Every structure is written in C-alpha cells, then in structure tokens.
Amino acid sequence: MTERDLSLVDDRLLAHYPEDLALAQKQRAAKQQLATQAQGNEQQEKLTDTKVELFLNGKIFSGWKTLSVFRSLEAMSGQFDLGIAVRPEDDVSVLKAGSSLILKMGGQTVITGYLDELRQRIEGENKEVAVSGRDKTADLVDCAVIHSSYQFKGQTLKQIAETICKPFGINVVWVATEAGATEVIPVWQVEPGETAFDTLSKAARHKGVLVTSDVDGNLVFTDPGKTKVGNLILGQNLLSLEVTDSWAQRFSLYRIIGDAEQGGAKGDKQTKDESELPLGD
Numbered sequence: 001m002t003e004r005d006l007s008l009v010d011d012r013l014l015a016h017y018p019e020d021l022a023l024a025q026k027q028r029a030a031k032q033q034l035a036t037q038a039q040g041n042e043q044q045e046k047l048t049d050t051k052v053e054l055f056l057n058g059k060i061f062s063g064w065k066t067l068s069v070f071r072s073l074e075a076m077s078g079q080f081d082l083g084i085a086v087r088p089e090d091d092v093s094v095l096k097a098g099s100s101l102i103l104k105m106g107g108q109t110v111i112t113g114y115l116d117e118l119r120q121r122i123e124g125e126n127k128e129v130a131v132s133g134r135d136k137t138a139d140l141v142d143c144a145v146i147h148s149s150y151q152f153k154g155q156t157l158k159q160i161a162e163t164i165c166k167p168f169g170i171n172v173v174w175v176a177t178e179a180g181a182t183e184v185i186p187v188w189q190v191e192p193g194e195t196a197f198d199t200l201s202k203a204a205r206h207k208g209v210l211v212t213s214d215v216d217g218n219l220v221f222t223d224p225g226k227t228k229v230g231n232l233i234l235g236q237n238l239l240s241l242e243v244t245d246s247w248a249q250r251f252s253l254y255r256i257i258g259d260a261e262q263g264g265a266k267g268d269k270q271t272k273d274e275s276e277l278p279l280g281d
Contacts (some may be wrong), residue, residue, distance in 0.1 A: 054082065054131070055102040056115065057094050066130075069103070069110055073212050076197050076219070077138040080111050083130040088122055092129055101133060111135060112217035136217030139168040140196035150190040156182055157207050158221065164196050165219055173220045176209040181221075183207075 054061040066083035080103055086092065095118050103111040113135040121128040134141075146167045152160045161172045176182075185206075190199045204211040204221065214220050232238045 050106045051104075052082070053104045055104070056099050057096065059094055061095075069105070071110070073210055073222075073225075075213075076201070076211060077113070077135040077141050077213055078111050078215075079132065079134045079138075081130065081132040083128065086127050086129055088125060088127045090127065092118070092120065095129070095131055103133075109215045112215060113138060135213045136168075136170055137213040137219055140165065140170065140200065140219065143168070143196060144193050145190045145196050145199055147190060150192055152185070152188040152190075154184055154186065155188070156184055157203050157209070158182070160185070160188055160203060161200055161211075161219060161221065164200060168196070171218045173214065173218045176207075176221045176223050178208050178223050181207045181209050 068081040071078040119130040
C-alpha cells in the first residue's frame with residue numbers, strides 16, 4: 001500500500017474514529033523521528049570511531065581530542081588542526097614545526113604536507129598541545145614565483161604550472177577536459193613578488209578550469225562540476241548546521257565620484273544624478 005493509499009484510508013477513518021486516528025498519527029510521527037535520530041547517532045558514532053593518525057618524523061601520533069580538517073575545491077591547499085591533552089613531563093620535541101607529515105583518517109590519507117605550527121599550554125598539572133599544518137601546496141600560497149624573466153611565451157597552462165611548481169618539488173596533475181584549456185597562451189606575465197597561488201589562480205580562471213590540491217600534496221587542474229553527486233541530509237551525513245543572515249556592510253546606494261577624463265570616457269555627458277545607481281535586490 002502506498003503513502004497515498006494510507007492517506008485516503010486515514011481520511012476515511014478520521015470521520016469515524018477521530019481520536020484513535022490522531023493518536024496513531026502521533027505515534028507514527030514519533031517512530032519516524034526516533035528512526036531519524038538513530039541514523040544520526042549511528043553516523044556520529046562512526047565518525048567518533050574513525051582513527052586519526054599523524055605520521056611525522058618516523059612516529060605515529062593518535063588519540064587526538066580535537067580535530068579539524070578543511071579541504072575545498074576552491075582552496076589550493078588543505079589544512080588541519082589537532083589538539084591533545086598530555087602530562088607536563090611528556091616530551092613533544094619530536095613535533096617540530098616545518099616537519100613533513102601525512103595525516104590519515106580511517107586509514108585514508110587526507111593531508112600530505114608540513115607542520116606549520118606547534119602550540120603548547122601548561123596550567124598546573126595540565127598540558128595541552130595543538131598542532132596545525134597544510135598540504136605541500138602551501139608553499140605556492142606563501143611564496144613568490146621564482147623565474148628569471150617573469151614572462152612565459154607560447155606555453156600552455158600546464159607547462160606554466162609545471163615550471164612554477166618545479167622549485168617547490170610539487171607535481172602537477174592535469175585532468176581538465178574543457179575546450180580550450182590546453183591551448184597555448186601567447187604571453188603570460190607574472191608580476192615580480194606575485195605568489196604562485198595568485199598567478200596560477202588567474203591563469204586557471206582565464207582558461208575556465210579549477211585549480212586545487214589532492215590528498216598527496218599535488219597541484220590539480222580539473223573541470224568545474226556540473227553534475228549533482230549527492231545530498232546533504234541533516235541528522236545523517238550532515239551532523240550540525242549553522243546559518244547567519246547578516247546585513248553588515250550592505251548599502252542601498254553606491255556613489256562613484258570622479259572627473260570626466262579620469263572617471264569615464266572623455267566627453268561623457270552623464271550627469272551626477274545619473275551616476276548614482278541604487279543597489280538592486
């Protein structure tokens with residue numbers, strides 16, 4: 001029997017047994033709510049039971065109390081933050097900032113990179129240690145491009161990226177299939193002091209592709225997604241949700257002020273009132 005059939009039966013019974021039917025409907029809704037909560041608790045237990053291991057300087061660290069891992073297609077480098085409580089006499093000198101590392105969750109690698117920061121806090125007999133780090137591609141975010149002329153002529157985006165990434169020991173993975181993505185760029189100029197992240201991000205937008213990193217610390221060029229691959233369901237694969245609706249720094253009117261030769265085309269006859277454009281919804 002389908003839900004529609006059940007609805008028709010409910011409507012017919014309602015006319016004869018309104019109190020009994022109302023009670024049955026409440027019981028059914030309560031069972032559905034309990035089932036949803038049980039699914040959420042199961043997902044949370046699986047997440048809690050996932051083993052988190054940090055491989056660093058020939059040792060494996062686990063038993064973390066706090067964990068935060070961030071990966072995004074819009075970010076060139078993934079990052080993490082881990083925290084643990086230890087005894088004051090415990091030696092944490094092996095956790096050296098700048099060390100190479102691999103972070104795994106449930107046996108799967110999620111970060112391959114370096115330890116950015118070690119933080120220690122001692123209060124009485126309590127000692128807290130927190131570490132944070134990023135993918136190897138963090139070097140591209142922090143460091144300027146190393147090149148003799150800062151100019152690339154007649155090269156593809158992949159060739160430019162490989163040249164820029166070579167001094168940092170970072171491999172380039174090309175999986176983009178967008179039309180024109182592999183066409184030669186006549187001239188690509190890098191500003192002196194410009195970071196590798198900035199210039200490669202601009203070049204990727206110019207070719208209509210995404211640039212990000214993978215779990216092995218490689219730089220990846222790929223296509224923008226066009227296909228829906230799943231759903232986020234609160235209480236199942238989405239355990240918590242926070243929404244903020246803010247009007248901060250939002251204005252109803254923006255004014256552009258300038259003289260004709262500097263602020264617009266010479267001979268522009270637009271008046272001051274015409275240049276005051278209200279912000280649409």
